[in-house]
Amino acid sequence: MGQYFNEEHEMFRQTVRDFVQKEVAPFINKWEEEEKIPREIFLRMGELGLLGINFPEEYGGTNNDFWHTVVYLEELTNNTCAGYAGAVSVHQYMATNHILSAGSDELKEKYLRPSIEGKWVGSIAISEPGAGSDVAALRCTAKREGDYYIINGSKTFITNGVYGNFVTVACKTDPAAGLAGVSLIVVDQGTPGFTTNKLKKMGWKSSDTGELFFDNVKVPVSNLVGKEGQGFFYIMESFQLERLVAAIMGVAGCERGIDYTLKYMHERSVFGKPIEKYQVLRHKMADIITEVEITKRFVYYCCDLFSRGIFAVKECSMAKMKATELGKRVADECLQMFGGYGYMSEYPIERGYRDARVGTIVGGTTEIMKEIISKMAIDGVNYESAYKNMKAQSTDNGQQINKKETVPKAPTKNEKQETTNNKNISSTIKQSTNMTAREIIYTLPERFKSEKVDDHALHVFHMKLDGETGGEFTVDVKDKNVIVQDGLLGTPTCVITAKATDYEDLELGRGNPQMMFMMGKIKVTNLGEVMKFITYFSRINPA
Secondary structure (H helix, E strand, C coil): CCCCCCHHHHHHHHHHHHHHHHHCHHHHHHHHHHCCCCHHHHHHHHHCCCCCCCCCHHHCCCCCCHHHHHHHHHHHHHHCCHHHHHHHHHHHHHHCHHHHHHCCHHHHHHHHHHHHHCCCCEEEECCECCECCCHHHCCCEEEEECCEEEEEEEEEEEECCCCCCEEEEEEECCHHHHHHHEEEEEEECCCCCEEEEECCCCCCCCCCEEEEEEEEEEEEHHHEECCCCCHHHHHHHHHHHHHHHHHHHHHHHHHHHHHHHHHHHHHCEECCEEHHHCHHHHHHHHHHHHHHHHHHHHHHHHHHHHHCCCCCHHHHHHHHHHHHHHHHHHHHHHHHHCHHHHHCCCCHHHHHHHHHHHHHCCCCCHHHHHHHHHHHHCCCCCCCCHHHHHHHHHHHHHHHCCCCCCCCCCCCHHHHHHHHHHHHHHHHCCCCCCCCHHHHHCCCCCCECHHHCCCCCEEEEEEEEECCCCEEEEEEEECCEEEEEECCCCCCCEEEEEEHHHHHHHHCCCCCHHHHHHCCCEEECCHHHHHHHHHHECCCCCC
16 A cells, blocks of 8 residues: 555554544443443544644644545544544534635634634534435525524434534525525524434434524624535535545445454354355455455545545545445445344444445435436536636636637627517516527526626626527626627636526426536536526526
């Protein structure tokens, strides 16, 4: 493994391993029975510098490379208790990750430092009773009133949601804006109107999993993570890290189960010889050992891509799917080697079997992973980093505004008349459910929300809608005005490409915006720009 790990990584591995063996493993059974991880263990991890591995030193982190994280997760998972490892990973790589990536300096100082010290524990709240992978279907709302957001709604299946100190909540700040209306807001435990209910579950018993309820919860606007309306894209960005974390832990769990099983097979005798000598059992173990080793190498490859800043959506999805599905099978095969003893709670393999089951659900189900892989491998869909696009957009716009070709030429008298005629036509059919893409495009001036546009804003959208009901269009948003014209004019700040029928489904409410985006039915060259486009124009039928 010298390709990825050096002496420093291995010294760190020994530090984590010693901590787990001395201060975690002896107490796992007690934590599982009590269904609670003591806060003291987080404080101890903070003292050892184990909660800020990839965080900047200015907030108390150690700013190590991603391979330290790989080592860390492997050793945490080596304690036969996925509940503890899961709670810690959610705290460090999910709840605080958004604050680190997009939060203001004020939020970082307020939440990152105590989180790294282990004084505070965080959670991330996305899933709702009626919305898991479908982020666009979220019903939890945050309505702005002056300097505060008023949050109403509920969340479910939230790790650290009951005993944690704060939660990063995904909610709708603009319910009519679809994906562009999702925002992330940090809410402190103890805030009036914020209550929780602890859930009973099959595995991961030591970690708390809860339902969260928000009843007119008043939160300062300063608790908004990043920009309003960009929460969906922050979530999509973070999924790659979450899926890698799940893959690393999945493989490590397989290895721990195999080690424990091989030890038992050496000690357990049947008909006068150890069961490890029976070919049928030996070959079963040989199969899973081989498959785990192959999967581990692929997961490391994905970690290498991630560490180099490559937005490897397909590979991370593959790694998550393969490692967690393999985790289920390995747990099942290993338990079988124990016979009746494997079914008994005093044997760690029983807990390993229960804990492995949720791996194919958390962080995106196996079915979602397969759909993402299919779209990329079969349909040629590509996904780009939201943060990368946003940074590029903020840099490029300043340069493009000074370029002569950026602004389309002013429409001629005939072009103005065509725009007006199309607008009048669209007015008579605005409520129709059978509008063509062309007709829908020319309703944009009627649906333009000028109050959402900053003064002196300049955006040039090229829209390529393939099919006889579509065509090529330029939508020019300048200052607080919008002009729609046939043809591709000027230098675009964003190109939107889709089949005309897919665009019709999107605008008329016949398609799920999130799935259409994830599946590549709506393709864009600049996520930051298209988010603004979604905000500037109301949909004909947002249902």
